[in-house]
Amino acid sequence: MSMEPQNNEYREQRLQSMKALEEMGFAPFGRKYDHKDLARVREEFVEGETVRVAGRLLMIRRMGKMNFCTMNDGTGRFQAIFKRDELPEAQFAAFKQLNLGDIIGVEGTLFTTQRGEKSIVCKEWTMLAKALEQPPEKFHGLADQEEKYRRRYVDLMTNDESRERFFMRSNIIKETRKYLWDKGFCEVETPILQSQAGGAAAKPFETHFNALDQKMVLRIAPELYLKRLIVGGMNKVFELGKDFRNEGIDRSHNPEFTVLEVYEAYGDRTSMENIIEGLIPHLCDTVVGTRRIEYGEAKEIIDFTPPYRRVAYKDLVKELMGEDWFGLEFPVQLEKAKALAREKEVNLELDGVETELMLTHEIYDKMIEKNLRQPTFVTRLPHEFVPLAKACEDDPSLVDVFEFVVGGRELCPGYTEQNNPLEQRKALEHQAGEDTEKIDEDFISALECGMPPTGGLGIGVDRLVMLLTGCDGIRDVVLFPQMKKA
RNA sequence: GGGAGCGUAGCUCAGCUGGUAGAGCAAGUGACUCUUAAUCACUGGGUCCAGGGUUCGAAUCCCUGCGCUCCUACCA
Numbered sequence: 001m002s003m004e005p006q007n008n009e010y011r012e013q014r015l016q017s018m019k020a021l022e023e024m025g026f027a028p029f030g031r032k033y034d035h036k037d038l039a040r041v042r043e044e045f046v047e048g049e050t051v052r053v054a055g056r057l058l059m060i061r062r063m064g065k066m067n068f069c070t071m072n073d074g075t076g077r078f079q080a081i082f083k084r085d086e087l088p089e090a091q092f093a094a095f096k097q098l099n100l101g102d103i104i105g106v107e108g109t110l111f112t113t114q115r116g117e118k119s120i121v122c123k124e125w126t127m128l129a130k131a132l133e134q135p136p137e138k139f140h141g142l143a144d145q146e147e148k149y150r151r152r153y154v155d156l157m158t159n160d161e162s163r164e165r166f167f168m169r170s171n172i173i174k175e176t177r178k179y180l181w182d183k184g185f186c187e188v189e190t191p192i193l194q195s196q197a198g199g200a201a202a203k204p205f206e207t208h209f210n211a212l213d214q215k216m217v218l219r220i221a222p223e224l225y226l227k228r229l230i231v232g233g234m235n236k237v238f239e240l241g242k243d244f245r246n247e248g249i250d251r252s253h254n255p256e257f258t259v260l261e262v263y264e265a266y267g268d269r270t271s272m273e274n275i276i277e278g279l280i281p282h283l284c285d286t287v288v289g290t291r292r293i294e295y296g297e298a299k300e301i302i303d304f305t306p307p308y309r310r311v312a313y314k315d316l317v318k319e320l321m322g323e324d325w326f327g328l329e330f331p332v333q334l335e336k337a338k339a340l341a342r343e344k345e346v347n348l349e350l351d352g353v354e355t356e357l358m359l360t361h362e363i364y365d366k367m368i369e370k371n372l373r374q375p376t377f378v379t380r381l382p383h384e385f386v387p388l389a390k391a392c393e394d395d396p397s398l399v400d401v402f403e404f405v406v407g408g409r410e411l412c413p414g415y416t417e418q419n420n421p422l423e424q425r426k427a428l429e430h431q432a433g434e435d436t437e438k439i440d441e442d443f444i445s446a447l448e449c450g451m452p453p454t455g456g457l458g459i460g461v462d463r464l465v466m467l468l469t470g471c472d473g474i475r476d477v478v479l480f481p482q483m484k485k486a
Numbered sequence: 487g488g489g490a491g492c493g494u495a496g497c498u499c500a501g502c503u504g505g506u507a508g509a510g511c512a513a514g515u516g517a518c519u520c521u522u523a524a525u526c527a528c529u530g531g532g533u534c535c536a537g538g539g540u541u542c543g544a545a546u547c548c549c550u551g552c553g554c555u556c557c558u559a560c561c562a
Binding site: 066245 | 523555
């Protein structure tokens with residue numbers, strides 16, 4: 001657990017081996033080495049061809065005059081063979097000084113063993129980097145969660161699965177950009193360092209700007225700046241970047257996380273539904289290789305083939321509680337909910353629940369959303385839950401938004417954005433309460449210049465990656481998750 | 487925030503009602519020219535997370551601290 005260099009028998013031995021190599025004329029830390037990726041060597045394997053490869057020694061099977069090593073260069077594993085017959089005497093002798101974890105370059109000829117293992121028979125090898133630290137056990141790899149997160153490089157070098165997951169994350173981000181660029185969206189960058197935090201209800205991280213002697217915050221959402229761009233006539237924009245929220249850490253929350261926000265002028269929430277219905281299948285096709293993804297411990301199959309179900313919040317509630325639900329008296333509703341909860345063995349939290357709205361929402365939370373396994377847009381939510389969004393045209397008590405639910409969890413919301421500056425001010429003032437300083441006057445002022453009707457979308461990229469890689473913890477898809485100082 | 491659990495060799499883990507610390511892998515030496523979690527023989531390796539307490543005696547029991555994990559609550 002110590003972060004200081006190990007000072008043990010391994011380190012001593014390796015320092016000695018380093019010295020021995022130097023004395024034999026092998027510089028323990030090499031320079032640029034032109035080579036072919038191991039994955040390509042395997043793919044384009046030609047018996048007898050001479051190639052140069054490089055990588056870390058993962059396993060060494062010493063048999064005296066013929067030795068087998070498993071190398072790993074980050075693209076894949078490959079076997080290298082060190083035979084006395086095939087190597088200059090000095091090279092064969094120096095081979096004995098190699099340890100697990102060392103990085104070497106190998107020049108040799110491609111060869112298939114009797115057991116059919118594609119290999120390279122070494123003719124000449126080069127020391128590229130000596131490892132002074134002993135790598136983790138070859139079979140289990142690094143298993144300790146804490147150590148995996150704190151020393152991700154050790155996790156990456158030993159666990160192929162972990163490394164592949166992060167390459168997959170990189171591809172998801174690349175293909176997300178590509179998809180949006182191809183649809184005519186413009187990628188922008190807005191301030192992360194802001195004088196006031198807006199666009200979400202969350203505690204910001206605070207910092208101090210010395211030159212201006214001014215308190216600053218890290219953004220909690222890019223929303224308000226992106227809408228300014230819509231006002232300015234950048235009609236289709238997106239930003240892919242980090243938000244920071246000064247709140248707790250758990251399996252689905254990291255204080256710094258990656259978000260994608262998309263805004264489309266002259267659109268509405270349905271424009272955003274179309275983007276999700278296009279983007280997610282695109283990611284499935286280009287990155288995952290299937291639209292049917294295994295999810296959770298139960299290995300439940302989630303099918304991302306569009307179109308996705310669209311259903312109004314109230315219709316979902318009626319499906320469960322009966323067509324007449326919203327006409328019933330509150331005490332009747334309460335009894336009915338309790339009875340159903342008992343039947344389904346669900347624990348409803350009813351303390352302080354005094355209205356139809358609150359009760360209905362508790363029912364939705366505990367008994368409806370969890371059962372929406374396949375991709376679903378839940379639309380037409382009560383105004384109270386999303387106070388800043390634009391009301392539905394035909395019913396001012398509802399807002400024209402969706403929550404996109406997959407696997408029983410909300411993945412992302414989409415909005416028909418509020419473009420009436422008077423309504424927006426009212427809503428913001430209501431939210432801010434006493435704290436009127438919290439209102440971003442410049443943002444209101446932007447709206448007063450006239451913002452076209454607009455659809456907006458915000459996706460937690462980490463959670464999207466979790467879904468597509470079948471992980472159930474955010475720390476498994478963030479390279480260096482936030483940890484307490486050890 | 488509330489609850490439960492964990493921290494032992496480089497790594498993965500055993501260690502019962504308290505009696506001077508164990509295995510596998512890894513390492514060192516030796517044998518072996520088709521191994522692949524190679525095999526075989528011998529050898530070395532520990533601040534039992536840190537600090538305090540109980541005890542003749544603590545990895546083990548108690549307290550405090552640090553870190554992690556799980557459940558639960560909160561979270562546009």
